Amino acid sequence: MTAAPPAIRARLMTDSVLRFPAGFVWGAATSSYQIEGAIDADGRGPSIWDTFCRRPGAIADASDGAVACDHYHRAADDVAMMAALGLKAYRFSVAWPRVLPAGRGAVNARGLDFYDRLVDQLVAAGITPWATLYHWDLPQALQDEGGWPVRATAEAFVEYAHVVATRLGDRVKHWITHNEPWCASVLGHLEGVHAPGIKSPQAHLASSHHLLLSHGLAVPVIRAAAPGSQVGITLNLVPAEPASPSEADRLATMRFDGWFNRWYLDPLVGRGYPQDLLEAYRSEGYIDDWSFVRPGDLDAMAAPTDFLGINYYTRGIIRSDRVPEAENAPRTVERVGVPTDMDWEVYPEGLRSLLVRVHQDYGFKAIHITENGAAYATGPDASGRVADHDRLAYLDGHLQACHAAIAAGVPLAGYFAWSLLDNFEWAYGYEKRFGLVWVDYETQARTPKDSALWYRDVIARGGP
Ligand code: FCB
Numbered sequence: 001m002t003a004a005p006p007a008i009r010a011r012l013m014t015d016s017v018l019r020f021p022a023g024f025v026w027g028a029a030t031s032s033y034q035i036e037g038a039i040d041a042d043g044r045g046p047s048i049w050d051t052f053c054r055r056p057g058a059i060a061d062a063s064d065g066a067v068a069c070d071h072y073h074r075a076a077d078d079v080a081m082m083a084a085l086g087l088k089a090y091r092f093s094v095a096w097p098r099v100l101p102a103g104r105g106a107v108n109a110r111g112l113d114f115y116d117r118l119v120d121q122l123v124a125a126g127i128t129p130w131a132t133l134y135h136w137d138l139p140q141a142l143q144d145e146g147g148w149p150v151r152a153t154a155e156a157f158v159e160y161a162h163v164v165a166t167r168l169g170d171r172v173k174h175w176i177t178h179n180e181p182w183c184a185s186v187l188g189h190l191e192g193v194h195a196p197g198i199k200s201p202q203a204h205l206a207s208s209h210h211l212l213l214s215h216g217l218a219v220p221v222i223r224a225a226a227p228g229s230q231v232g233i234t235l236n237l238v239p240a241e242p243a244s245p246s247e248a249d250r251l252a253t254m255r256f257d258g259w260f261n262r263w264y265l266d267p268l269v270g271r272g273y274p275q276d277l278l279e280a281y282r283s284e285g286y287i288d289d290w291s292f293v294r295p296g297d298l299d300a301m302a303a304p305t306d307f308l309g310i311n312y313y314t315r316g317i318i319r320s321d322r323v324p325e326a327e328n329a330p331r332t333v334e335r336v337g338v339p340t341d342m343d344w345e346v347y348p349e350g351l352r353s354l355l356v357r358v359h360q361d362y363g364f365k366a367i368h369i370t371e372n373g374a375a376y377a378t379g380p381d382a383s384g385r386v387a388d389h390d391r392l393a394y395l396d397g398h399l400q401a402c403h404a405a406i407a408a409g410v411p412l413a414g415y416f417a418w419s420l421l422d423n424f425e426w427a428y429g430y431e432k433r434f435g436l437v438w439v440d441y442e443t444q445a446r447t448p449k450d451s452a453l454w455y456r457d458v459i460a461r462g463g464p
Pocket of ligand 1: 031034183236418425
């Protein structure tokens with residue numbers, strides 16, 4: 001057996017448990033396209049990810065989600081495994097193209113039945129279901145009509161939200177409208193590295209607008225269909241620090257923060273889009289058509305929510321690209337430690353400071369960490385054990401950061417590790433493994449890694 005590194009061993013042997021508040025939500029997260037497979041089963045329609053994966057060069061290992069973890073056929077076993085790991089909550093996403101294969105109109109009962117069974121299984125196992133409505137698998141039929149850059153997609157989302165909440169709302173009391181609108185709009189519509197693979201500033205800003213609008217329009221619809229629910233949205237936020245104290249780096253950091261964080265946070269609390277970014281976009285002529293912003297939209301986006309979901313992985317150290325390196329001040333902030341397999345710096349302090357800042361600046365009623373985790377390739381040793389102490393240390397550090405944020409007064413009420421299973425990591429295919437549980441893609445065998453067993457004990461103790 002591989003021995004744990006000294007720092008982890010010391011931590012595992014200490015008696016002092018950092019206790020979290022009673023009722024703290026301990027969970028793990030996944031998403032439909034990344035785990036379900038079964039893309040042709042039971043009347044599912046095609047999604048933009050099925051299409052995007054066929055584009056040559058789009059996915060690092062030329063794979064797709066056609067089989068993935070075959071969770072669609074193994075959900076009952078997966079729920080049993082979650083129960084054995086002591087999970088109190090499970091965040092999954094519903095695949096829109098299973099429910100409404102054409103994006104709107106005819107409901108595919110068999111697709112909805114899958115989630116109905118999943119929810120029943122979770123509830124029977126004492127695991128609280130948290131449903132995300134959109135984790136990036138838009139029905140291809142809606143993309144063919146323009147996708148998120150067109151307003152009709154926001155309207156279709158509200159119809160879809162109504163259908164799902166009506167069916168599951170008697171048992172699902174925690175709803176997340178969107179997962180990471182920054183990724184959907186920037187990676188999907190500006191950088192073109194995610195589906196639908198568009199590279200256009202106009203499509204980027206129009207899609208982000210319609211994503212946020214559809215969130216706001218769906219919130220009251222979900223509440224009405226699922227009485228007594230808590231409804232929120234999940235943003236991926238990156239705390240940013242200037243690489244040096246120079247004015248150029250300070251301004252670049254403000255711009256990054258506006259682009260990455262405030263563009264999504266501000267409208268949610270009724271402040272509209274950040275003025276500094278709007279002015280910059282206008283003066284630079286970034287796009288020429290703002291007609292997608294209609295009267296009343298910004299009010300709709302600010303529909304009151306019950307919580308903010310935050311996905312945190314790493315921080316940003318920002319260097320201006322507007323002054324030549326030689327003319328800028330020397331860097332004073334550098335990445336620390338060894339990065340994960342995504343080349344993301346491991347920086348738990350960023351999570352603590354982010355939580356404190358979001359609480360102070362925005363005052364959401366509650367915050368949940370809806371994703372946090374790390375890609376490490378560590379696989380089974382000769383005995384079959386997966387000694388992923390790098391992941392265990394990552395999770396431990398970030399839970400300590402959560403604890404510190406709570407001690408500082410942040411209303412942090414839950415934590416979902418990303419991810420329950422190794423899975424299809426979008427443009428990286430199966431090369432990056434984020435799971436608490438190892439998946440052998442040849443046999444579909446699941447093996448809880450050391451991090452999963454450690455997390456089980458954390459949950460049982462009420463803290464790391
Ligand atoms: C987040 C996504 C999730 C997964 C993790 C690593 O941006 O929400 O699906 O890809 O990153």
